[in-house]
Structures are given as structure tokens and as C-alpha cells.
Amino acid sequence: NPHVVIIGAGIVGTSLADELALRGWTDVTVVDRGPLPATGGSSSHAPGLVFATNACETLSGFAQYTIDKLVSLSTPDRLCFNQVGGLEVAATAARMDDLHRKAGWARSWGVSAEVVDADRCAQLHPLLDPSRVLGGLHTPDDGLADAQATVDAQRARATAAGVRFRGDEQVLAIETGGGRVTGVRTARETLPADIVVSCAGFWGVEVGAMVDLAVPLVAMGHQYVTTGAVENMGGYVDERPGKAAAAMPILRHQDSDLYYRQHGDRIGIGYYGHRAMPVAMDELYRDTAGQPMPSMLPFTPEDFDPAWTESTRLLPALAKTHVAEGFNGIFSFTPDGSPLLGAHPGLDGFWIAEAVWVTQSAGVGRTMAEWITTGTPDVDVSGCDIARFSALEVERDHVDVLSARAFDEVYDISHPREQRTVARDRQTSPMHAGHLRRGAQFVTSHGWERPAWFEANDPLASGGRDALGDEWFRRWWSPTVLAEAAATRTAMGLYDMTSLMRVEVTGADAARFLAPLLTRDPDRPIGTVLYALILDDTGGIRSDVTVARTAADRFQIGVNGPVDIAWLTAHARRARAGGMSVSVRETTTETSCLGVWGPRAESVIAPLTTTAVDATSLPFYRCAPATVAGVEVLLMRVSYVGEFGWEIYADAADGAELADRITEAAQPVGAVWAGRGALDCLRIEKGFRSWGTDMSAVDSPDEAGLAFAVAKNHEFVGRAAMLERPVRRRLHTVIADDPATVLMGSEPVSTADGPVGHITSAAFSPTIGRTIAYAWGPADLRTGDQVGVDWFDTTASFTVSPTTTVDPENARIKG
Ligand code: FAD
Structure with a gap:
């Protein structure tokens, strides 16, 4: 040893x-x-x-x-x-x-x-x-x-x-x-x-x-x-x-x-x-x-x-x-009140277990011992990982201000949507000025300001401010979220996706480097986009990523955050030491990303480019360079909201101009700018998962409903373990029986047998007029079964439903 x-x-x-x-x-x-x-x-x-x-x-x-x-x-x-x-x-x-x-x-x-x-x-x-x-x-x-x-x-x-x-x-x-x-x-x-x-x-x-x-x-x-x-x-x-x-x-x-x-x-x-x-x-x-x-x-x-x-x-x-x-x-x-655990991303063999209370001490000792001796922690450590912070988030003044706030608020009633008032505006997207003009309400993620909804869209919201839920549910929320989501389904939504972190993996061995790390082989023709998982040695889901091959020796990967970047960077360092030609570089701040999605998206973008952007010329899960409104971009046919359209990547310097030109062109079709609130409603309607909320490294692809993202004939880290793992539980889609029911996440789920699991994500769906949520529960729950979900001191009835509520055939998203 x-x-x-x-x-x-x-x-x-x-x-x-x-x-x-x-x-x-x-x-x-x-x-x-x-x-x-x-x-x-x-x-x-x-x-x-x-x-x-x-x-x-x-x-x-x-x-x-x-x-x-x-x-x-x-x-x-x-x-x-x-x-x-x-x-x-x-x-x-x-x-x-x-x-x-x-x-x-x-x-x-x-x-x-x-x-x-x-x-x-x-x-x-x-x-x-x-x-x-x-x-x-x-x-x-x-x-x-x-x-x-x-x-x-x-x-x-x-x-x-x-x-x-x-x-x-x-x-x-x-x-x-x-x-x-x-x-x-x-x-x-x-x-x-x-x-x-x-x-x-x-x-x-x-x-x-x-x-x-x-x-x-x-x-x-x-x-x-x-x-x-x-x-x-x-x-x-x-x-x-x-x-x-x-x-x-x-x-x-x-x-x-x-x-x-x-x-x-x-x-x-x-x-x-x-x-x-x-x-x-x-x-x-x-x-x-x-x-x-x-x-x-x-x-x-x-x-x-x-x-x-x-x-x-x-x-x-x-x-x-x-x-x-x-x-x-x-x-x-610490800035978020949680411990600091895990491996030094830049120095093999150095670990840390700090900011731990007596309360958590033995549990932390056990998990660190598992992690150090087997390479894999035994619980979901994503909220505790020392690598969870971006470079901005570990800057001293940022840490000082937020840790003092964590002290102040240690016994406060914390609302899951409440946003801090200190250490704001540290990292903004190139489209930020436009967001301010449209009255964006922002939420932060890794120091980035992200629009949650736009007050400019308030007139579109029906039913008034108090139409849904109770006072707790409505805090730091607006019915405008629902209007933005609905407009995306009927016309088009513009989403600033810049803050979603991404890296470029380059080098002659880039494909060979990535292949064993991903559940699908990325060595495919230039212009291919893959949704794939990264598993750990036990077959648990370390992350889910979007991998776009932009050149023979270059991939752009959309990741879930700093942990993924640290992990890929550390792997590349070891691969180079083993003689491979590969490097990993974060590109989040160098580029901007605009999501343009909805049934009218093609009619807005086609006149702005000479590249054929119809569903046949640039099919689902393909990417291509193009010039849109005079700006060089990468068009990527993917959609987290489940509608036809693209993520449009441009140089950060061009991001504002591009967004303005597309906004102008989109006006006649009834397009709206939409925020994270709408995005969440739409992805849950579509059955899409959010790593870290819906699943983590303790869950297998099968349990999380992501087995489709695992190739049958491809060798990757965690494959053997994954095949041997029993299914302990499953992530189910559940829909509220009563249209007035709302949820926010983490609520307990029960059946007649007592507590059986908990809610991960939830959103009110403007498309079906009810709350849709994901619930971890027994593997043998079947479509049509009833479960109870607690909201404070009441219990609401939900029905287990098919994974995807809107567009299960992918007709809309494929176009
Ligand atoms: P420590 O016990 O501080 O151990 C760290 C060790 O590292 C020290 O012994 C130090 O000498 C050593 N060290 C540091 N640098 C070096 C170096 N360069 N070389 C060699 N050794 C080094 N937690 C609860 O769960 N419940 C409570 O009710 C509670 N109440 C608290 C009340 C008070 C007043 C305080 C101060 C803390 C309280 N806590 C409570 C928090 C809890 O005490 C700490 O989080 C916990 O003890 C931290 O344990 P540790 O082993 O990480 O740190």
C-alpha cells in the first residue's frame, strides 16, 4: 500500500x-x-x-x-x-x-x-x-x-x-x-x-x-x-x-x-x-x-x-x-457553506478534506477513504468537490465576501431560488447589455450572470402574478417564465447559453484520447455532434457532455462545470506524459452561445445566411461553420428545450452584434428572449436530465433513464462495472393530478408503503398546465401508478408518466 x-x-x-x-x-x-x-x-x-x-x-x-x-x-x-x-x-x-x-x-x-x-x-x-x-x-x-x-x-x-x-x-x-x-x-x-x-x-x-x-x-x-x-x-x-x-x-x-x-x-x-x-x-x-x-x-x-x-x-x-x-x-x-473535499486537479496524490464540521466528520472520513483507496467516492460529492469552483470563484475577495455571507446566513431560512446580493456582475455574457435593456432578472452560476426571465415579457404573462402556487413558490419567480416557455413552443425563443462551460480538446490524438472516456466513440466524421456520458470506474455517471467534432484534430465539448474541466485537464496531462498529443483548454469566455429554437427559427435564420439550415441540409446532431448576419459562427443542431434550432457559437467580440441582428430579424414572428426559468420548464417537458440535480455519480445510465446514450460496441471506462450493476432505483417522470400543485425539488415521495424516494427537478408545464417532476423511486413503479409528494405539511397526488411529456417522437426537435 x-x-x-x-x-x-x-x-x-x-x-x-x-x-x-x-x-x-x-x-x-x-x-x-x-x-x-x-x-x-x-x-x-x-x-x-x-x-x-x-x-x-x-x-x-x-x-x-x-x-x-x-x-x-x-x-x-x-x-x-x-x-x-x-x-x-x-x-x-x-x-x-x-x-x-x-x-x-x-x-x-x-x-x-x-x-x-x-x-x-x-x-x-x-x-x-x-x-x-x-x-x-x-x-x-x-x-x-x-x-x-x-x-x-x-x-x-x-x-x-x-x-x-x-x-x-x-x-x-x-x-x-x-x-x-x-x-x-x-x-x-x-x-x-x-x-x-x-x-x-x-x-x-x-x-x-x-x-x-x-x-x-x-x-x-x-x-x-x-x-x-x-x-x-x-x-x-x-x-x-x-x-x-x-x-x-x-x-x-x-x-x-x-x-x-x-x-x-x-x-x-x-x-x-x-x-x-x-x-x-x-x-x-x-x-x-x-x-x-x-x-x-x-x-x-x-x-x-x-x-x-x-x-x-x-x-x-x-x-x-x-x-x-x-x-x-x-x-x-466557505463561499457556499459546503466542505472542500477531493483531489488536487493539478498535482497527483494531493488531497484535501477541509471545512468539515464535527457533524459530518466521520462520514467525510469514510468517503475520503473510499475515494483515495478505490479512486471513486461512495456518495455524490459534486456539491463538496474542491474542483467545483471556477477560477473566478476562488479569487480571494470573492471567497471572503461569500464566506462572510455564509456565516451571516448560516441559520437563515434559505429559499432555493434566492439570489445573493453581494459579489454580483463578476462575469457577464457579451449579450449582457441587451439583457439589461429587456429587464432581465438574473441568477448566478459559477459567477456568471444568467437571465432567469425578462420583465419586458411581463405583458405576455396571463393570469396575473398570483395565478400559480403559494407565496413560497412565487418567491424569486414570475409567471413570465411560463409565457416565455409557451412562446418558444409556438414561435421562437432566444436563449443566452454563453455561461454553459465548454472546452476545446485539440491535437493529433484528440479522438484517441477521448474515446475511452466517453460512452460513445467520438471518432466520427467532422461535423458530428454526440450526446455522451462520462462514467466512473463503478459505472456511475460522472457527467453528461455534448461533443462536437469541429476538425480532424479538434472537438468542442459542452461540460457541466469546473469539475469536468479539471478532470479532463488532469487526464490530458497524464496522456501527454504517456506520449499522446492532446490538450484541453476552456473556451467559455472566448465565445458566446445563443440558443435559437422554435417552430419559426428556420424562417428567421435562413434569410441571414447562405448556408442551408433546413433539417435535411443540417440534420439533428450535426454542426457546421456558417456566416450568420455577417458574423462567422458555428451552428450546432442541438436543443435543450426540445425544439428545432441551433446553438449558435461566435467569438465573444461578435456575440452582442449577432444577438441584436437575430433579435431584429425575429421580431415579426413573435419570438421572445427567454431565461433559465423557461429553459427548465421546456427541458423537463422533454424528459431531459440536468446532471448534478437529476443524477450524479452514484447513479447508473440505466437508473437515470440514459441508457440510450451508451453505445453497445464501444469500450470505455466503467463499462464492465456498469453492465454488472443491479438497478436499485429509477428516475421516473411524475405529473401532478391537480393543476394547482407546485413543487420546487427535494420533496419526499411516498407510496402506500411509506417514503420511497424524492423529487429532483420540477417545473410547472405551460404546455399541459400541470407540474411535471422527476422522482427517484423504486424500479418497479409503472406508468399510471400513484405516488404522494409532500409540500410543507400537505401531500399532493402525482401519476407516474412516460419519460417525455412533449414530443416523445422527436418530430419537433428534428424539424
Ligand atoms: P481541526 O480540529 O482544526 O484540525 C486541523 C489540524 O490541522 C489542527 O490540529 C492543526 O494544528 C493542524 N494543522 C494545521 N496546519 C498544519 C501544518 N502546517 N502542519 C501540521 N499540522 C497542521 N461543528 C459541529 O458539527 N457542531 C458544533 O456544534 C460545532 N460547534 C462549534 C463551536 C465552535 C466555537 C467552533 C470553533 C467550532 C464548532 N464546530 C462545530 C465546527 C467544528 O469544530 C470544526 O468544523 C471541526 O472541528 C473541524 O475539524 P478539523 O479536523 O477539520 O480541524
Whole structure:
């Protein structure tokens, strides 16, 4: 087995060491700059509240594994987990609604949770004043992790298996050679290493810098206090060994950014309502040199005052005591609030697992161990992958602003469509000025501004603003979306597709390089376009891509994001080292892409070009260079909305001019500019999937309804595994029985047998006047079967339907 060095003996590094040892990888050394066993990192003083309910299935799964693992772990004198249960209370009607939504996620991801009334809250947590809350969400499996005991127990087990732990030894540099890590230089010596994993917590930026990896996290202060003794707590102190003297459930009061846990006859209070406190790391290194707890900053009582006032209202018994001790503890925040996991895209053998909470620590340890030892993670890591950010998104000011926002909003009610107000307009398309003229409402993706809909089209919307759904559904949404979608089906829509990331793969060996990576052989005549999947070694869908052969030695590939670009780039680097002539280059910002689709598209574009653009001359899934309105373009006969037309690629410098000329020519046919909202309605009507939402690397082509994209006679990575994989579940199309039903995604799906899956994407279809959604569910659900889908505290009936609702014969799209 390879030599592994893990940097950091906090809860994450130790969990990983334990999981590697459990898999037989014992040539592992864990190095920490701090002393052992308590290194002085965030884990040394974390109060350890563990809540498994999360909007994200993967993060919920990490937490569930953490609970399961910690329940079975102990040290000679302490248990690692005290399953006191969790209670999240609502002080406002909006929060109460949110608790119903969270209960839905819990059902979707298999977590026990129950919405309870105020009296039940007070029974569960005897210090609580029930008149202060409307109700709560009770999660009986949650509880308190003893973070240091968890570190100790896993370290003891790993040590027994042969893993070495070394304290008081700072890592200073990473040694590399031939595109790989070769060793770790510490203050004492150089340790040879084939694999290095940085689990350096909030020091991750500094360790990343040793290998030119921009690590988008910010170390921030967070206040935690312990009260003096609370009167009459005697009955609630659990004196049994290992119970940390706590019997009351962990309590979260998110309307006031507060959480509570019991420490015997005292209460610990954590607060997220204070100003963001980013830590200047160079000052921290200087000020805490040689100190045992560099992650604890002095308490700033003035920041805590509102928290104390509110706490004495919610838990009146606190009024008779006081804040006895407090500190501003440091841990990591990231731009999107999710951890940073995975492989360095530019240096083989270097991995990272940072910005991980105690809550997710053991689950992250397991998945990292799977990923490192087998090459493939065991869960969908797309939302956690260190490679998920674009170059723009890892720029320092971007990271600082968004991480501070993540801190501010950590306990906010988050709406899936809500857009941030900071760090906007960082990356705009060449057509942006036109979008502003038409009153575009924008959504961001990887820093790009994308129109969601255009207010200029408001007059086309019928039925008024309140015609569909409830207030929650209508937030950051407009019925104009439906009008834009409908106009695309009846006339023509113009869609700015520029922000969809793409790369150019060039070189004499480009086709030979791509062939084993794709589920269809790309070595076809120039002008061919392919929809293909990229599978991982287990036959799961890493990505789906559109591959256009634009020359014998050149392909343009539409990818799903930075992860794909990093992955293709890393493969090309290795292929070159093996003697191939191939390179990969991102071209997203160099080109513009305009989607022109609809039954009138041909009549608009044909007069603007001398190239024959009819369905016979340029058939579906073909591309050709052309001159349109005097601009050199690449016409690609593909459509994500399921209508005849093209993606029209031009140089970025020509993008605005081209769009204006086509807009002018399109006016007489009733064409509209349309945004992402309309695009989503139309692609769901057509049965098209969106990778990362509808399917991920844990799903096979067959399960996701994408077996058609896998060639029978082509050898590719993951093929053998794919053929052997059993079908565990399937992605079904379901249609609401009641036209008034709306959904947004992640809602639980049930049959008479109970919960069976969850919704991925959903949209109201203007074509059929009902909500169409995709639902993961049992493979044996058949067309016509009924399922229930929960929306807050109600359940709506849906019918399992054929995959494609509009144009199943492809007559419209083929033209
Ligand atoms: P750490 O424990 O910080 O470990 C990183 C290690 O890397 C350190 O030991 C450090 O010394 C070492 N290191 C860094 N650089 C080097 C180097 N160059 N060479 C060698 N070693 C190096 N999470 C929850 O889930 N629930 C909670 O209730 C909760 N409450 C919290 C309350 C407070 C006040 C704070 C501060 C955090 C809280 N957290 C909570 C967050 C949680 O504590 C952290 O996310 C978690 O402990 C991080 O673990 P880690 O192993 O990544 O980091």
C-alpha cells in the first residue's frame, strides 16, 4: 500500500486515518503542528452538536454515518456520542413552515423527524418557555458528540492498526516530482509520501498554498459561552459515565441565530448573530505561536449582549445566572457553506478534506477513504468537490465576501431560488447589455450572470402574478417564465447559453484520447455532434457532455462545470506524459452561445445566411461553420428545450452584434428572449436530465433513464462495472393530478408503503398546465401508478408518466 501522510490530527484527519486503517491501509502517518492528543485546532473545543437534517442529501448522509459510527465508539472513560435528540424551535410562522420543509428533507434522506407543538417542545426541553415558540422539529437520533473523545477513540484504534501519529511537528512544504507528490517536509524531517491529505482545518489556505491550490475557505470567529449554574437543573443532569452530564436535547433557536446544549447544571450557548469575524491568519500565527489553543480568541462580550437577552427570554431560568466563560472560537467557512473535499486537479496524490464540521466528520472520513483507496467516492460529492469552483470563484475577495455571507446566513431560512446580493456582475455574457435593456432578472452560476426571465415579457404573462402556487413558490419567480416557455413552443425563443462551460480538446490524438472516456466513440466524421456520458470506474455517471467534432484534430465539448474541466485537464496531462498529443483548454469566455429554437427559427435564420439550415441540409446532431448576419459562427443542431434550432457559437467580440441582428430579424414572428426559468420548464417537458440535480455519480445510465446514450460496441471506462450493476432505483417522470400543485425539488415521495424516494427537478408545464417532476423511486413503479409528494405539511397526488411529456417522437426537435 502507498505511503500516506495526513496533515492535521483534528477530528477530520483522525477519522480519515481510522477509515484508511479499517480498509487495510496502515502505512499512514498523521502529522500535526499542535500537541497530541488535543492539538488546539477547532476540534479541541467544539461543543459537538450533531444535527443530521440537511437540505443536501450528501451532507445529511455524512451526518447519519457520523452518528452511527460515534454511537459505537468510546474511550475507556467516555462515550463519543450522547444521543439526547435534537429540537429546533420556531418563533415565527415562516420558521414553522420551514420546519415542515426540513421534516420533508428528513423523510427524503431517511432521518427520523417530527414536527411538534409548543407544549411538546417544553416537555422535551424543560427550560424552554413554550409561550415563546410556535412549535419545533424533534429529531430523536441527533445528539452531542464529544469531539475530543471521538478523536482519541479513533486515534487509539488507528494506532493499534499501525498508523503513526506525530504531534508538535509543523508541515512546512510538500515535495513533488513528475506531477506527483513525493514527500512532506516538516520542521523535523522529510517524510516520503505517495499520497498527502490536507486535513488542516482553517489552516487549509496556507497548506494549499504549498502546492498552488487555492483553497476557498475563511477562518472565522464564532462565539460560544457557558453559563454559571442554573437553578433546579439537578433532575436533568445525567450522571452516568460518558453522558457528559447532559440529558436535555440539543436546542436550536435559529430565528435568533442561537443554539444551546447542556453541560451538567450549566448551559452552553453558541451564537451566529454577531458580525462576521474573519481571522487574519498571519496575525494569528504571530499572536498564538507556542500557545496550546490557537483556535480560541478572547471573548468580545459586547457582541454577545443580544444573544444573552434573547436566551433569558427563551430559557427564563437563565435570568438568574450569568455568562461564566466565553470565547470566540475559530473554524472554517466557505463561499457556499459546503466542505472542500477531493483531489488536487493539478498535482497527483494531493488531497484535501477541509471545512468539515464535527457533524459530518466521520462520514467525510469514510468517503475520503473510499475515494483515495478505490479512486471513486461512495456518495455524490459534486456539491463538496474542491474542483467545483471556477477560477473566478476562488479569487480571494470573492471567497471572503461569500464566506462572510455564509456565516451571516448560516441559520437563515434559505429559499432555493434566492439570489445573493453581494459579489454580483463578476462575469457577464457579451449579450449582457441587451439583457439589461429587456429587464432581465438574473441568477448566478459559477459567477456568471444568467437571465432567469425578462420583465419586458411581463405583458405576455396571463393570469396575473398570483395565478400559480403559494407565496413560497412565487418567491424569486414570475409567471413570465411560463409565457416565455409557451412562446418558444409556438414561435421562437432566444436563449443566452454563453455561461454553459465548454472546452476545446485539440491535437493529433484528440479522438484517441477521448474515446475511452466517453460512452460513445467520438471518432466520427467532422461535423458530428454526440450526446455522451462520462462514467466512473463503478459505472456511475460522472457527467453528461455534448461533443462536437469541429476538425480532424479538434472537438468542442459542452461540460457541466469546473469539475469536468479539471478532470479532463488532469487526464490530458497524464496522456501527454504517456506520449499522446492532446490538450484541453476552456473556451467559455472566448465565445458566446445563443440558443435559437422554435417552430419559426428556420424562417428567421435562413434569410441571414447562405448556408442551408433546413433539417435535411443540417440534420439533428450535426454542426457546421456558417456566416450568420455577417458574423462567422458555428451552428450546432442541438436543443435543450426540445425544439428545432441551433446553438449558435461566435467569438465573444461578435456575440452582442449577432444577438441584436437575430433579435431584429425575429421580431415579426413573435419570438421572445427567454431565461433559465423557461429553459427548465421546456427541458423537463422533454424528459431531459440536468446532471448534478437529476443524477450524479452514484447513479447508473440505466437508473437515470440514459441508457440510450451508451453505445453497445464501444469500450470505455466503467463499462464492465456498469453492465454488472443491479438497478436499485429509477428516475421516473411524475405529473401532478391537480393543476394547482407546485413543487420546487427535494420533496419526499411516498407510496402506500411509506417514503420511497424524492423529487429532483420540477417545473410547472405551460404546455399541459400541470407540474411535471422527476422522482427517484423504486424500479418497479409503472406508468399510471400513484405516488404522494409532500409540500410543507400537505401531500399532493402525482401519476407516474412516460419519460417525455412533449414530443416523445422527436418530430419537433428534428424539424
Ligand atoms: P481541526 O480540529 O482544526 O484540525 C486541523 C489540524 O490541522 C489542527 O490540529 C492543526 O494544528 C493542524 N494543522 C494545521 N496546519 C498544519 C501544518 N502546517 N502542519 C501540521 N499540522 C497542521 N461543528 C459541529 O458539527 N457542531 C458544533 O456544534 C460545532 N460547534 C462549534 C463551536 C465552535 C466555537 C467552533 C470553533 C467550532 C464548532 N464546530 C462545530 C465546527 C467544528 O469544530 C470544526 O468544523 C471541526 O472541528 C473541524 O475539524 P478539523 O479536523 O477539520 O480541524
